[in-house]
Amino acid sequence: MTTKATLDKPLSRRQQEVYDYVRTFIGENGYSPTIREIADGIMLSSASTVHSHVNSLIRKGYLTHSSGGVRTLALTKKGKRPKVVTQAGIMKWIHDQGIEETHDAAVYNLLTDLQEGIQTGRIC
Structure with missing residues (x-):
């Protein structure tokens, strides 16, 4: 069960790196990366560590996923940044x-x- 305290905690540095990588990957490719692609993209050798960060992002409401498949991560409104025209x-x-x-x-x-x-x- 996710508590309000968990939802309100700021992202750790690594969680932010994972989130930024997923957001960029989806923006460039139109589909989500695999856990291994995230690990390679942020230069982590452990897929289980990336999996832990992804699960934290899901619990905090930044990502969602569909069970039973790969490339099912999706961004939520919570993590989206507004677009700025410069x-x-x-x-x-x-x-x-x-x-x-x-x-x-x-x-x-x-x-x-x-x-x-x-x-x-x-x-x-």
């Missing part, structure tokens, strides 16, 4: 779209609208 991120997106000239009126208007939206709270 000027650097916007500029990278513009560059990725192939828009080389940032003095283009359409791009300027887009950036101005985004900045205004962030400042007024219309865009969070």
Whole structure:
């Protein structure tokens, strides 16, 4: 049984590493890593140690899993960080779209609208 005290405890350094690895892996691949892949990814030789950290993350509400299969880990809302729009991120997106000239009126208007939206709270 999971107590409220367990749920409220902050993640240990290793638990945070495991969680960050799982989150990144799912984001890049669209499916969860195996225990062995997590161990290799965070440079731990013991799969049982990783399994213990994963179980702690499940008990604390950061991950869920379906029994009876591999690659069944999933993130919960508790551990998800809000997405933040930054000027650097916007500029990278513009560059990725192939828009080389940032003095283009359409791009300027887009950036101005985004900045205004962030400042007024219309865009969070």
